[in-house]
Amino acid sequence: MLIINVRPWGGNAVDIEVRDGRIAALHPAGTAAVNAGTAGGAVDGRHRIAIPAFTDVHVHLDSTRIGLPFREHTGGPGVWNMMCNDRENWRDTPIPYPEVVAGTLERMIARGTTRVRSYAQVDVDCRLERFEAVLAAKERFARAATVEIMAFPQAGLLLEDGTVPLLEDALRAGATTIGGIDPCQLDRDPVRHLDIVFGLAERYGVDVDIHLHEPGHLGVFSAELIFERTRALGMQGRVSLSHAYDLANVHPDVSARLLEQMAELDIAWATVAPASGGTQFDLARMTDAGIRVGLGEDGQRDYWSPYGNCDMLDRAWQLAFTHRLRKDRLIEHCAAIATVGGASIMDRAVRRLTSPDDRPGLAVGDEADIVLVDGETVTSTVMDRGADRTVIHDGRVVADGLSVLPDPAA
Template identity: 70%
Template sequence: MLIRNVRPWAAEATDVHLEGDRISAVVPHDPQREPGANDVDGRGRILIPSFSDVHVHLDSTRIGLPFREHTGGPGVWAMMSNDRANWREAEVGLNERVAGTLERMIARGTTRVRSFAQVDVDCRLEKYEAVVAAKEKFADAADVQIMVFPQAGILREPGTETYLEAALRAGADVMGGIDPCQLDRDPARHLDIVFDLAEKYQVDVDIHLHELGTMGVFSTELIAERTRALGMQGKVNISHAFGLGGVDEATTRRLIETFAELDISWTTVAPSVTDHLPIAASTVAGVRIGLGEDGQRDYWSPYGNCDLLDRTWQLSFVNGFRKDELIEHALAIATIGGASIMSRDVPRLASVADRPGLAVGDRADLVLVDGETIASTVMDRGADRTVIHDGRVVADGLKVLSVAKSY
């Protein structure tokens, strides 16, 4: 395939050759070349790597359903209880909701996804199996990792650990944990179970950390201790972590150095809370950072629309990014930053000026988007998009062209 007349990272007009699932050549645009039957006309659009949503809850989605009054209370347990009280009563079945949300994400340019699947004594493996079904349905259009997630904690309800292990035995890709101090109130036991199961099934770890201040720092230090002791460098991610940068400067610096040393990555959902670790300093130190949408208009929140370009705007906005370089860096985080978390074979971003993913030999997971510059694309978030996964066009004009299989 030849992608004609595109601007990689908004640079000069270029023709990009694909061979199989890889970029085979990047050359100046030749307007005299006759287009082939399988060529893609870039029409001067910007070419970027496809988006990587590395923190999304496909299993709780209400995308495509009518808006409803938000009935959740404050805090993780109240929100989780609200979801439990309502998710079975949605207007359409769970499998259809999950698959429809993943399809909408792909149509907007996301071809790499790390989705959580809640597993507990209430839903057992029902939500996990719905995410598996969607993953299989769109196997030709996106790479999906599934994290088995104890949203209600591990220790509060007997039997939870058994269901978590059953999901890992069935093939889950990542072992999850959540707020070891605040939710389960036994951080050592909680994390021992998470890391023991991850080690037993040889999967990565991803910990939801909503804890603020010194409590969040304490949990992070326990996570780092286990990462080092078990030799799990490069296999651990901390999600949210929106309070780790608000203690003091020395603690912030020490945590950044620890993340970089142990290759502990960090996923943000661009929250309004701005006490997270500083993004630019973390990147320069060598910390992998990814972006996700979190919930998708669900029983937790009315926010989320399946468009990671929209969330890139939010990441730039809440961090006060105004310089073009920093807005471009936000987009690099939303694309290759997340890809480097899903696969440590993908190099981490080297600096805030690093614009990878479009060189010869790189995987042909790409999005063509309209815009004058990267900053204007993030600000305007246009709909003229073409999505390529593994060297094949899988979506155009916000519509997925085909799916691997149906239910």
């Protein structure tokens, strides 16, 4: 396949030659004629910007109301109250729940997200029902996106008997990451909580992701326990912290020490770009330190929050806005985090960003996961978030004009 007349990261126009799902060559625009050996034909880029396809590294596909009628938000404050609100309502949908989950993934792909790490809640209420819905959506759109599933104990590990065996069932059924959540605040036994999470990770050979909403020095305490286990088990590069925003609001020396340990242990950070009245992590500083940073939409129009619309370009704008960024290079850096940054968390073979000015993902040899977007520059694309998009996954066009294309083999 040839992708004709596109501007990688807003640079000079080129023709991109794709073979076997990877970028095979970059030619000056207009010089790579379509030939019989290019089985996929040509895609007219129309001088649009080419960036790597988006990676949503923190999404709850199992907690969504995308495609359903809007409803009043009824959740109470705190993780437990929000979880209970979700638990009371998630089955109440006018179309089958698995269709809601699949429809959300389809909408994400249509807008340019082809790499997804999704949580799937596992507890004594839903058992594996939500996990199985995410797994079915993954299989349905396997041609158009790479999806990893995390077995996630949203209700904690210790508060309800029977949770841990269900998590093991999910890991045996194909989950590739085990989650944990607020070891001190929710389960109130951080040592046992983390021993279970890391024990399952070691037993099943999977990655770890810890939701950390805990404030101040309580969050610091949990983070340092996570660092200890990462080091002891040799799990460098296989652990992520999600949220963990308040680690930036402690004494600067403490925050700096935490970032140093994250860099040393290759512990990634996944953010959903929330509004914050406090100090935000410095994205450029984290990237310079070698910390993998990824972006996600979290829940989308769900029982936790009415925000989220399946568009990672919107979320890249939100990342820049909530971090109060104005310079073009730093806004482009947010787009890099939303694409290659998250990809390097899902797949350690993907090179991490090396600086706020690094724009990888579109060189010869890279996977042909690309989204073509309209805009004068990458920054203008982030600001305007237009609808003229063509999505390429594994060297095939899978979506165009905000619609997923039918599988020709189906």
